[in-house]
Amino acid sequence: MAVHAHPDDESSKGAATMARYVAEGVDVLVATCTGGERGSILNPKMDLPDILENITEVRRQEMEKAREILGVRQQFLGFIDSGLPEDENEALPEGCFALQPLEVAAAPLVAAVREFRPHVILTYDDDGGYPHPDHIMTNRVSVEAFEAAGDPDRYVGLGEPWQPLKLYYHMGFTRERFEALHAAMTERGIGSPYGDWISRWEDRPQKWEITTRVPCGDYFETRDLALMAHATQVDPDGFWFVCPRELQREVWPTEDYHLARSLVDTELPEDDLFTGIHAGEVCEPSPVGK
Template structure:
């Protein structure tokens, strides 16, 4: 190919890029694909989820701490990264709690999408990764991240929209992360139980009817050999990830054996591809990757 393939991952907060699709990004970087992470907010209102990091000096400087954590994770994953410049909306304790003025989730979609459209036109991705329309889980910033990602996918190639934000570029495929599926956690739960390892997933699986799966998995990227890279990137977000917590309860070797893929739903494609896929770039051939508009 005359130019490298390019992958953009759009996330709500620092740490999301490491908990969703990190091994996929590491795999594609090893193949020479250019990867850009676009982080919509700075995570300013995120709680400290690692009890070992609950210190006054960190709480007082959480914005800078999370930026430094993001830089460490970016280096581990060997990707480029840009902040889109919006302020974390926080996670309300109940549905009636008002979001703070000026936060990301309260922006008009066209305002919130503008920096991402500019990033798409500058980076020229062939594939974009983001969350589904429920945000993967109903955090207001995750839901808005889906909205701006879809908006940017549809609008970045239109010369009549977002004028002045760069030359139009039309991405070819849009995917939703599907890492939290019942099928995956049932497989891990069964494997842990059979090996006599205490599994924390039983109660969660029993309550799965409370969160039915809306989107089918269309694409499984085999990237188990990069789970260690994923885990190291996660641990770089020390305020957000407890090394003794949920993400690390299932041994990595068991994950590599039982479920060595990261999974996605193909939400939009402007190229012909045959489902199921094992490659995010399936259907994107040498003659298509220089196409800048639909």
């Protein structure tokens, strides 16, 4: 199960991983916390008044296209997009996802976990990957669901208890990765857009270590097609697609994660999200690495 804040997040974070596991016969569910109702139109080719007026329905249609491309199941959890404040003093809109009490915000996810019964959950780190209020809340509800879904005394009435075995944080946007891609593009005389990104990391040490690198370069095209399905959010001639896929496969053919919780024995580093689960040995919950 991959837990995301908005439609399009599933295609920009861990999409090739999901496509790989789907191809290997794994049942994958994307749980989308909000409908992306307050998202802007980020693709100038789609910046049309009639689309903006119907942005909620348009983004649902885009999500369905991406879901079909990735081969996953998908479920909206029913919360309203909080939007991204222009400054830290701007109040969030009343009733939005990020302002919900934790137990209210986590309840639909707990129910989804108990119904779908995943062994592995993917989500963002405690900074949200970047500090969007919905991404931060997505981390909080994911951790809450991981820890509570197996407890029969919590969230009573939301299905039979089920305990997931591993919880991962996405680690796709790391300085190490972008430095490698930047160097490879520069060496080949391809203009790199990553210089500004790299400079922003100078005073921002990486909080979580990469524990798990999943080889999935064969599915980068599927990832890109799913991302382009979110046409209001992604410019097909924009940043996401500047680095040639062939070069990405050569330089960085994995999607990367931090193992935040594990109830099974595993050895780090890993190259498979299901390492330790195949053996079936369950132990007490514990954080793994930082």
